[in-house]
Structure formats: structure tokens, C-alpha cells
Amino acid sequence: NELLMCCCCNEHVCxxxxxxxxxxxxxxxxxGDMLRDCFNITWVQSNSSNDQxxxxxxxxxxxxxxxxxxxxxxxxxxxxxxLSTY
Numbered sequence: 001n002e003l004l005m006c007c008c009c010n011e012h013v014c015x016x017x018x019x020x021x022x023x024x025x026x027x028x029x030x031x032g033d034m035l036r037d038c039f040n041i042t043w044v045q046s047n048s049s050n051d052q053x054x055x056x057x058x059x060x061x062x063x064x065x066x067x068x069x070x071x072x073x074x075x076x077x078x079x080x081x082x083l084s085t086y
Contacts (some may be wrong), residue, residue: 004049004052005063006052006053006056007043007051007052008035009054012056012057013054014052014053015052015084016031016032016053016054016055016058017053018031018035018045019046031058034062035061037065038068063075
């Protein structure tokens with residue numbers, strides 16, 4: 001059997017596809033979509049065994065996605081606050 005290595009770090013053996021939908025804490029996640037939305041990194045979607053991601057990279061991707069969302073929400077709040085003072 002061929003070991004499937006992570007397409008993000010190429011260090012860890014993986015069991016999760018970039019393109020399958022997984023649910024984490026009640027929230028659906030597609031890791032390929034998260035990479036695109038957070039970092040503007042795209043892969044051509046395929047069912048290739050090369051499109052795998054490890055749990056360590058999933059955790060880092062999840063944290064980066066949440067941080068980006070927090071920054072965007074903060075910026076929207078600050079813009080709203082600035083506009084309301086004028």
C-alpha cells in the first residue's frame with residue numbers, strides 16, 4: 001500500500017481528502033475550499049490520492065481561517081464605528 005502524504009506539508013501520512021466534506025463541531029468543512037478562501041491557494045479539484053491533508057495541517061488551517069474571520073469582523077466593526085462618528 002502506498003502511503004498518502006499531506007499535500008500541504010509533505011511530512012505526515014493522511015487520511016482526509018481536500019475535497020470531501022467533513023463536520024467538525026457541527027460545522028461542515030471542505031479543506032480545499034478553506035485553503036482557497038483563506039489564502040487564495042487553489043488546486044484543480046480531483047479525486048487524486050495526492051489531494052490529502054494531515055490532521056496537523058487541518059488544525060493550522062482551521063486556526064488561520066478563524067483568525068481571518070475574526071480580523072474581518074473586527075475591521076467591519078471598526079469601519080462601522082468610524083462611520084457612526086461622522
